[in-house]
Amino acid sequence: MTRWLRRIALGALALLLIAAAAVVGYSFTLPEDELEVVEPAALVVEQGVEGTLATGGVEVTLGPSGLTLVEDGRIVWESPDGEAFLAAARGEVAVEEHRGYFFTEVRHDAEWTEQRITGMRAVVDGVLLEGTLHGEADQVRWSARIRERPDGGALLQVEVPDADAVVLSSGRSEGAGVHGFGEQFSDFDLDDRLLPIIVREQGVGRGEQPLSVLADLTNRSAAGDATTTYAAWASWVTEDLRGVALVADRPASHAVAVADTRDDERVALEVWAPTLDAELTAGDSPADLVAERQVGAPTLPGWTQEGAIVGMQGGTEEVRRRVADLRASGAEVSGVWLQDWTGQRTTSFGERLWWTWQLDRERYPAWERLVADLADEGITVTTYVNPFLVDAGPKHDPGIRNLFAEARDAGHLVERPDGSPYLLDQGGFDAALVDLTDPAARDWFVEVIAEEVLGAGVGGFMADFGEGLPFDARLHAGDARLAHNAWPGLWAETVREACERAARPDCVTWFRSGSLGMGEDASLFWNGDQLVDFGAEDGLRSALLGTFSAGVSGWPLVHSDIGGYTSVDAVVTDYVRTDELLKRWTELAAFGVVMRTHEGNRPDDNVQVHDDEQRAHFGRMTRVFAALAPYRRAVLTQATEEGLPAIRHGWLVAPGSDAAEVDTQFFLGDALLVAPVLDATTGRVEVTFPPGEWRHLITGKAYEEGTTEVEALVGRPAAFVRTDHPLADALTRDVGALFD
Template structure:
């Protein structure tokens, strides 16, 4: 899994011996122009509970006392252009090169028509050569707010600019790993590999020059989609049921007075919401979405990532349980076999039990189940030719899919074989209903066989933009692919008749949470950093939470470990403990050995690591009754379980801090995000706050440096909250 790069570097006199060109995003935007409004088009129109107001400055949509949406004053807010986007692709990384031809940046509003169900605004978009017609239709949205549809004649890209108060924060756009406030950025909306280093030097530089841009940037993510909310308490989300909503887009927050969204499609349909508080805004934006539940067995201990075969797994489970670890499941990603590549230990993507590595597999799963421990594994939407695998499995799924026409194809009609760094693989064509059903059946029969209760559903960000599909255009389906993968996985769980099947995803698309409950933040580096470590996992969780992913967790200890010669990136001594402290106050606690297990510290490795990890698993298990309430709220309302202070205490200093979070609305957690630190700065909201472990109390509405030695994470609740006494008792019992 993870980023497919090689950093076997040859350093000669301080320089890299071999260097390749580093690709970059080439983003170009339509220049907005002037807005003119005909006198006859000015006035007020009502549709449902929504009022559409047009004057010489532009368009404002209100609902009761709230402004649901407004155009930037006096400027064009609908634009269009002709042109194209070409893509540079390398092992799951995609870099767009945007070329604009004719631009239509000036806008007129000429006429308005209302029919009781909608208000339709008509006008012209003008450019240097000619002008074209457009329509903008406004209707009431079920659940509150409004829906607007924009269509322009003969454009390749359509733009919509939304007003905001000067400098009002912008949040969301998927699982973004920059600051929670995305103001001041040009953000490509494309799912892709997120990179290694992402600005951390020298790793990012080395990954770039040796692997064509694999270092990544702060705006690269496995999960990007066109939805955002602002500090003005307004939200915009493209309609997930429209194919064009999944098109490549560019969000522009550089102008402090607006948020621009330019979508590479001739039309867009956006849902517009407003509320009186951030939490109400997220609930309003997510209203109407059905969300699957999360099996109860995930809540009573950690999911332990292990590899190495039957005897190794049995031994590590025995060591951990003897140390007092609460184990809910094992996660055995190498169940299908393991191969070694230049990046580290990789898996055989043949999706059948490797009998040599795991003899007595069914007995292992059954024996663990008797101990109350579930078994989970791994699968992704790729297939690789099983003929190359030593001790080849009974079925060659790649050959079956090839012969049935179930694989994504090239322009010449051949299976699209994608370089995975040491081997090639092909995607199952998830637009082919027969292929999707076949693969769901394969997963049910092979992956979920013998009592397995779930799996990591990896990848799904790698569909090439030039792929040939059974149904549809890859340019509109690239960002949609994670959602199709989630539908396939959900169908596999239904076929297997496993209602408590648990699957988790790193790649995401708009509306995907209707088929998937649990997500993770991808493949962080084995470090603490904000660019690509523990802090970045927190950032991605907070951003994803306001974008429609209510349940997000991360790999405890990170995943990516690289020996870059100039520096060997392995887990610092305290990273596993600090990451476990962070995860103990999340919704799911899951470890990962990483891509270089033998080079990195593991939770089962020493008596000390087992003891410290066991303590945090007991804390996690003790909080299950509280998390049950948080989970119910998340599934019902769409509010994230892990919340930024902006959601819980808006208007306070705590609402401006990205390095702490709330589990639900009662528990405040300030994780240690620096190696070697034994204290952490905590910004308390108003009120008096009590440390759930030490019992120390702190006055709110201020920032305090709190002692946080290893094993004593900084976690608090309000003194006057009726849940606090029970939370304190639960945590302290777990730590005895």
């Protein structure tokens, strides 16, 4: 059978599978994800318990309608009117793993939903509430301690000793939007849904058709859905200017959880642990709320702002050739990202890497000369590493260490319950995680990264993965069920320690997996492995949505792979980058925090920025990125010192205006508005301007508040600066000159 006849046959089979899935009611969700949340019922305050007590500047008021915390005249937190704010359950969360996908099933054997408050009293370190939770057959005791938060707001510590899960129900103004929960890709407003708080593979397609149905039917739910993400954690804000976040340094804060926003007057969080520690905050504005509750991140080195970091592969001579071609086209190249520095292997998914974390000198001969020559041109070399190890034996490279064997023999690997190394299927090969809870193992791996990775003369690396710890793993310390969601944070700490040991304070690393509090150890993040299309499910549009939610959740600096990553031949449709997609993604990235390209998992099948038809456009956009550096510098400082995201949704910049309701445009800082083209074959965009006057960076035309359709041909993005900003004239001049 010829290639085309086979393709026709496979296409017919795919269509039959899609039709069959439709008949049986395929819902494009993970079939093994069975979620439910205990719904708090009535609140009963016993006679004589009502009143107001103070802890520092926070007033704690308890009455028949519930509990309210007030600071400086504003409500920091309140319970749903007349309803219990605590509930609890006994049961378990069953979790099954398959290639980084984790399927959860929640089971409640007993529920306690009616809350009685039997006491409220002042204690040395705050206000203590006590009472009972009642179910159908029995009751359990609970306590809640409220203290003033040093940085503003309150700290709430809940304990239900006899429960397996605790539910905190927070009141909100009717219909107030909900934002956050880590990096979520479906909408900025996460109202009216159940959200599993579990770190896992993002998925391939996430509802994009026909890819998703085929991915699910052929690779066990590999498509994911609207809730699957590499970076989920319990932290959210509401549009009535209140915020809740679990306390990052408590192990129970990383337990699997489920957020419930289906009731428009509350947000409920069910945490599968007997304790819950939360930070409760309020703000005078959305920006004030987000900045007040977040910690700043490490700064980015200056070279990342001078031009693009271009992803390349192929060896020494290929890198030299591509750099020369790009620079000849006028591209500002400040870094190269050589992910294949350890060597490359081919799998059914595409081109993958050897996870040996040592230089492949056959692929990159004269590496030291290459790094030095690029440095002379003002170009920093970056590479790739992740927390897994593979057996180096099959690589047949006598010049490298077998780090897997070293770690196995020293007992440095995560283990199965029987004590053997926990080998995880990576789709074509197996790999094992270094046990980051073991001080000796972590110190060994820090040394490996400092010597073998950073010792190769590089300026940083993609710090990939972090979501793969199995729930039944045996660790040196702690429970894997609580460590799973915390693993990305442990990985970030390990990377930071390696940079410090290598005496590289300017080392730049970027992460895709995330956990609560991770922003203190990592400066830069990326959106994960988007599909190479425009789609809202898993493409260009989804990356922007993920950036918005991550920004209000604690990741102030987020970017994406230019052009996306995942390319799949789904038979019915071959998902490859189009020339237009790559150019539009490049335009969006030119107004971001870092401009970095990726060749994707099928480099030879996809358009690349170094291709002849792309170089002129890419070169111009890198010059736009460089021209924005004076403005962007202040935005990055605000992000790293205050935690305020650099890329902002309109709600953070112009609350109450029409621009606050738009998810298809973004602000870099407060004074630069960008309306990227997020759909194919269109040369116009709808722009919603907030109050003030806004000037087009290319044409110089001025616009007032309101919604206007603006021309945005390929190569001429719709970007605007607020005219009263001190740099408005300079930016219009410098950017506009690039298009004369």
